[in-house]
Amino acid sequence: KSIKSTQDITLTKYHKTFLACAAVRLIRKIGLRHYDYINNIIIFPDKFETEEFKFKLDGVTGENGNLGLSWKAIIRGISDSTDGDCVITHEFAHAIDLLSGDFDGIPHLNCDKEILHWENIIIKDFQQLKNEVKHLFSNIEDESELFAYLSEYFFEKPNYLREKLPSIFELFNRFYQEYELKQ
Template structure:
């Protein structure tokens, strides 16, 4: 067999492998939604509690699809159903307005019992445990690391404008286009990019001048502004609509493009 045909066979083999990797993730069959999870969702996830019955069914289905595609593991503690529910809810909430969304850039979520340091080390005696969550890069690519304590606190305190799980999943959405830059190109129509960036910089300036009720961390950079503002949007939408009507309208267009405000 000459080199030409060998090259063709190699290309076919590579193409087949790539197609397999892409399709194998979506071919995992989602399990049935456990009936007792409904009450857990009602108790712990306000976003779910406010949905009508039909939308709740759709949310349940989306959770089970998420769990069929993303592996969740724990470090130094036994994983519980509520942990799985809150991780999945964190991923479903920001993309609930998109019928067929899949996190193609996520395979695993790792839960630490508490905050951890910048080197991803959890040490009960350490004093530098500042990190509540992050989207992995390098050897941790396609992974997310979350503090279990921060994850639960994000859903326990309603309307506090803080939700670590949602924050990190918004970073992941932002990263879909290859760069985490605060411009969610998969959500934002091209015509809105420049107005969005102008709005971001205006709000960041207000945050850094202590003239905004958006969390201080949102003034760090554009990516952190997007994630922090999104926490606010999902945790306390009524307040955001009142205090930041233009930002609320823009985020509504991003996360719920088919919904009239």
């Protein structure tokens, strides 16, 4: 993938390696193809605006496959790996979501039965889920944001997620295959 930056930050191999190491966590068990939709990754030194969003962003994923990330937010996200805040996980989860066609909160799945599970939990129960997590994420507008925010929790606060939203945890773990669970 192409990794570029704005003029006010000089990208080094360190930045690129750091970014790649954090981003690979999401797909290390399920394959690089889940990032096929990504074209360019653009690093900004701090919060930034885009033509579409006229307010300060930590990260953004566009339908054109471009990802924008604030370096400051990347460092904040990585420096505490158990607080459920990680902009890399968030934006790369959006890219995973996009591979299946659009921002619908459902990643690319191979089996119809599993697609049905996701549709039932993420789309059909969306309002209920949104209510259940509103004390954690107040700004969830749609299923895609739900998937991205819950992915942050899945990787950074798995025990919390497993306890509070077991059906989400199981659904996500069947997809990401991150945790080997003892029965």
